[in-house]
Amino acid sequence: MQTRNSFGVILLLVWVCSCTKPGIYAPVSLPNPWQDNYLSVSGMENYRSWGTYNVHDPACKKFGDTYYMYSTDAIFAENKEVAKQKNIPLGYIQVRKSKDLVNWDLVGWAFPEIPAEAVNWVRTHAEGQGATNIWAPYIIKHNDVYRLYYCVSAFGKKTSYIGLAESASPEGPWIQKGCVVKTDEQTPMNAIDPSVIEDPQTGRWWMHYGSYFGGLFCVELNPATGLTQQKNDYGHLIARRANYKKDNLEAPEIIYNPELKKYFLFVSYDPLMTTYNVRVGRADKPEGPFLDYAGHDLKDTTNNFPILTAPYAFEGHPGWQVRHTVVCGARKTVAIICSTKVGYRPKTS
Numbered sequence: 462m463q464t465r466n467s468f469g470v471i472l473l474l475v476w477v478c479s480c481t482k483p484g485i486y487a488p489v490s491l492p493n494p495w496q497d498n499y500l501s502v503s504g505m506e507n508y509r510s511w512g513t514y515n516v517h518d519p520a521c522k523k524f525g526d527t528y529y530m531y532s533t534d535a536i537f538a539e540n541k542e543v544a545k546q547k548n549i550p551l552g553y554i555q556v557r558k559s560k561d562l563v564n565w566d567l568v569g570w571a572f573p574e575i576p577a578e579a580v581n582w583v584r585t586h587a588e589g590q591g592a593t594n595i596w597a598p599y600i601i602k603h604n605d606v607y608r609l610y611y612c613v614s615a616f617g618k619k620t621s622y623i624g625l626a627e628s629a630s631p632e633g634p635w636i637q638k639g640c641v642v643k644t645d646e647q648t649p650m651n652a653i654d655p656s657v658i659e660d661p662q663t664g665r666w667w668m669h670y671g672s673y674f675g676g677l678f679c680v681e682l683n684p685a686t687g688l689t690q691q692k693n694d695y696g697h698l699i700a701r702r703a704n705y706k707k708d709n710l711e712a713p714e715i716i717y718n719p720e721l722k723k724y725f726l727f728v729s730y731d732p733l734m735t736t737y738n739v740r741v742g743r744a745d746k747p748e749g750p751f752l753d754y755a756g757h758d759l760k761d762t763t764n765n766f767p768i769l770t771a772p773y774a775f776e777g778h779p780g781w782q783v784r785h786t787v788v789c790g791a792r793k794t795v796a797i798i799c800s801t802k803v804g805y806r807p808k809t810s
Contacts, residue, residue, distance in 0.1 A: 505536075505543045505551075512565050515555065518597040518654070518712070521562075522631075524607075529631045530557045531571065531598040531609065553595045554611060556632065568632050571598070571609060576637050579613035579622040586645040591615025597654045597712070600631065607631050608687045610641065610655040610668070619674045620645045621652040625687050641688055642670065642680065642695060649675040650695060654712045657682065658724070660747050661717065667747045669699065669726065672711035676701025676760065677728065679748050699749045700728060700742070700759035708764075709733065715747065726751045726759070727769070738771035 499514040517533035534553045544551040552570025559565045575595060583592040592613050599610040607628045614621035622643045626635035644652040651674035659666050666682035668689075680689055680696025702708040712729040723743045730738050742751035742759040750758050753765035 499537075503538050505540050505549050506547050508549060509567055511567055513557075516557070520597075520599045522600050522602070524602065524631050526560065527631075528559045528562055529568075529600065530559070530565065531555070531600050532557075533596045533598070534570065534594050554598050554609070558632075571626070571633055571635055575613060576624055576626075578637075578640065579624050582622045582640075582643050583613055583615050583620055587615035587618055587620040591618065591620065599655045599657055601657045601659075603684065603687065605629065608657070609635060610657060610687075612653040612655060612670075614651075614653055618646065619648060619651045623652045623655050623668075623670060627687070638687060641668065641682070644695075648695065650678050651675060656714045658715045658717060658747050659684070661719070665747075667715075668696075669713040669715050671700075671713065673702065673705040673709040676705070676710060677713050681748070697748070698760050699726070699751055701762055702730075702764075703762035707732075709737075717747070724751075728759070730768075736772060739769045740765055740767065741769060 499511070502510040502514070515532075515536050516530070517535045519530050519532045521528055521530045523529075532555045534555055541551060543549075550569055552573050553575055554571035556568040556571055557565045558568055572595070575592060580592040584590065592615065594613075596612045596614060598612075601608050601610075607630065609626045609628070610623060611626070612621055612623045623641045625638040625641050627638055628635045641655070642652040644650055650670075651672040652670060653672055655668050655670045657666065657668045664684060666684045666687075667679055668682050669677060669679050671677035676698055677700040678696040679699045680694055681691075682688065683690045700710060700713070702710045709731055710728060714727040715724060716727075717724050723745065724747050725741055725743050726749075727739055727741050730736075730740055740753070742753045742765060744751045750760070752758055754767050757763050757765055759765050
């Protein structure tokens with residue numbers, strides 16, 4: 462989900478197994494090599510220098526020897542007039558690439574405009590509101606075709622649209638293929654935050670999506686088209702919380718570990734602006750059911766554990782919030798990439 466604050470990307474390495482005995486750690490005071498803001502390069506004319514700045518709701522995949530990252534088209538201090546005057550190719554869905562997951566180059570924007578079908582659906586069903594940007598893209602490859610899923614919505618409403626575009630290259634150009642799932646105020650779910658996976662055993666495709674409006678859902682896709690297997694199918698519930706207006710749940714991200722033969726579903730908990738945190742459940746099948754560490758079903762409305770990332774603050778620092786999460790890798794080393802926001806500080810009694 463998009464917000465207009467100063468964002469970066471934080472990278473954590475989660476070691477699934479280790480073959481070395483940990484040594485005794487002695488902390489050493491060192492200067493922070495990372496600046497906590499990017500005002501010096503925040504101008505529209507500096508877009509080639511943004512690196513991981515202005516990344517929201519990232520999706521990341523490795524194609525060949527290159528990692529590609531796609532993200533919500535939210536920009537700190539965005540100025541479309543300046544962009545137009547300086548011939549900056551401003552568009553929708555930011556695209557970046559990297560060889561090492563640390564140093565990123567901005568390729569540009571995937572779409573020159575928001576697809577008309579998505580705009581029409583959202584504004585027709587949200588009293589003319591919404592559809593001003595594109596949120597939470599997801600990338601996956603099928604044979605020689607790259608599929609880019611994305612969502613268009615009206616903030617704070619269930620009126621949303623998940624669409625699909627395809628290309629012969631991860632850098633585009635992209636051809637629109639139509640609607641995957643669309644929702645309005647009458648449907649129990651919200652069509653945002655898609656995450657797609659293929660079952661290596663059966664070849665079946667599944668899309669996980671949703672938010673605190675009704676919970677997270679899983680729907681089967683047609684591998685040949687990338688759209689739903691059955692027309693107008695919304696799928697089935699896989700995760701929810703009891704008091705959704707207070708206890709938020711959104712942004713599913715699913716991966717498969719072939720060694721464990723398990724599917725891991727990462728989800729975002731709690732309010733976006735304060736205690737947002739990431740948790741995980743696992744299942745034997747991509748369609749679920751997903752269970753947490755204690756064996757509780759993610760759709761039984763209890764709080765699920767473990768917590769993988771959460772807001773934090775060091776002494777003398779304003780702190781960080783952790784936002785949407787994308788997971789790269791599924792074997793011994795898993796990279797968790799989170800969009801983050803500086804400025805969170807937990808209350809103390």
